[in-house]
Structures are given as structure tokens and as C-alpha cells.
Amino acid sequence: MTDKPTSDVFEIMHSCRAMRRLKPDPVPEDVLVRLVDAAIHAPSSSNAQNWRFVIVRDREQKRRIADLWRQGAAWYRDTIGAAPPREGEDSAQLLRSQAAAQYMLDHIEDMPAIVFIGVKKDAAVAKALQSPNTITAAIRHLGIGGTARLLAGAGNATATGIHATAYPAAQNLLLAARALGLGAVLTTPHLFHPGQYEKVLGLPKDVTLTAVIPVGYPMGKFGPVRRPDPRTMIRWDRYSA
Numbered sequence: 001m002t003d004k005p006t007s008d009v010f011e012i013m014h015s016c017r018a019m020r021r022l023k024p025d026p027v028p029e030d031v032l033v034r035l036v037d038a039a040i041h042a043p044s045s046s047n048a049q050n051w052r053f054v055i056v057r058d059r060e061q062k063r064r065i066a067d068l069w070r071q072g073a074a075w076y077r078d079t080i081g082a083a084p085p086r087e088g089e090d091s092a093q094l095l096r097s098q099a100a101a102q103y104m105l106d107h108i109e110d111m112p113a114i115v116f117i118g119v120k121k122d123a124a125v126a127k128a129l130q131s132p133n134t135i136t137a138a139i140r141h142l143g144i145g146g147t148a149r150l151l152a153g154a155g156n157a158t159a160t161g162i163h164a165t166a167y168p169a170a171q172n173l174l175l176a177a178r179a180l181g182l183g184a185v186l187t188t189p190h191l192f193h194p195g196q197y198e199k200v201l202g203l204p205k206d207v208t209l210t211a212v213i214p215v216g217y218p219m220g221k222f223g224p225v226r227r228p229d230p231r232t233m234i235r236w237d238r239y240s241a
Helices: 009-014 029-039 059-078 091-106 122-129 133-152 154-177 198-202
Strands: 051-056 115-122 207-216
Touching: 009 133, 029 051, 029 115, 029 154, 051 059, 051 154, 059 091, 059 198, 115 154, 133 154, 154 207, 198 207
Parallel strands: none
Antiparallel strands: 051 115, 115 207
16 A cells, blocks of 8 residues: 555555644645545535535644644643553554654644534524424423433534534545545544634634644555454444343
8 A cells, every 4th residue: 555546445444544744745725625525525414514614724823723732732641641552552553653643743834734624503403403392392202201311411412413414524534635645634632722723713603613634745655554353343233242
């Protein structure tokens, strides 16, 4: 497997490494638009198709983002990142990943493009849920106990709908980047600074920031991506043996 473009979907999936070392060479605008076009061909919750994308190329804007990113990364390094290797985890591979992550942090301003994926609030669904008929219909179809559980999990259901919209699009973008010979990596540094990235990007309150994907031409080569035997992760019909 090489860093060359490919149209073989299984080669794309099996060699789509997280690429954190990116060349500063600019990515043409029409190529970035093509990545977003791939992203919006993903499924979305209730078929709302309510993605929003901000692609940052301006160096001063990247500097503002880098300031936040490095602060959050320092916290991560001293907490989650300081945890011992997981059972069976390759320590050498972990060290290589950490080195690549540090390289990315040191060169945020040099990344040719950073794609921010947001999901706009589904106004139609929100309006339907605010209808007086919502509770009545829930009791009729789910019963009182089911309605109580539904209401208790409403926040989780909303978050699930947002993520079910965002991450298929993010994966489509990653696979499209790999197909075109571009490197990319899915990151979530905004989680460490609630509201701050949104402020830098000028996102309206009805758009939830979900993923941050640096994109550029890779310094290294793709694949293979190492994964365990899929049968070790499968349970048939029920989780318990």
C-alpha cells in the first residue's frame, strides 16, 4: 500500500491511517469542496442533512485555534495521556503515535486546511417535539413507564442524533481524503474548551461543533491499519455467551 490515490474501497478502509504529519503545501479549493461533497453523501438523523462546515486556511485564524488546541493537549497529556498502555497495546506504536501527535501540535499553523464539522439544530424535529400532542402520543404508544424513560433520556437521544449525523460525514470525508491521496485525522480538541472554538469560528448557537479534521498531503505513507480478528468482537444474537 502506498500514498497514491486509489478507488478500491477496501484498500481505502484498510489503509486509512490517522495522518498527523502533513505537508504545508496548499490543498486546492476544489479538492476541499470535493471532500465536503463526499461528507454530505453520508446518512443523517431523520435525513435532515443539516451539516455545516467551516474550513480554516487563514494563518491568523489557525494561530487562534492553535492556542486553544495546545492548552487542551497539555491537559490531556498530563491526565488521560499519562495512563499506562492498555492490555495488549503495542508500547512502541503508542510512542510513535504520541510523537506524531506532538508533531501535529507543533505545526498547527502550517496545516493547509482544518475542517470543522458542525450540525445545525433540526428545527422541524424541535417544533414537533414541542407540540402538546407529543406526550399524549408517547403515552398512547409507549405507556406511562415508557414515556417516563423516553423523557429521562431525551438529552441522550438529542446527542445521539447529532453524532449520528456528524460522524458518518466525518468518516466519508476521511475515506475520500485517503482515496485522493490526502492525509487527514479525526480529532475533538473542542471538547476541552466548551464554547471557545465556537467563538473563534463564529458559529451560531444552533450549530453544534462535533469534529475537527486537519487535511493535507501526508509526509508518510498509508496503511496497513492493524486491527484484531473481527470474530473476537462479534457476539451472535445476544452479547452473553
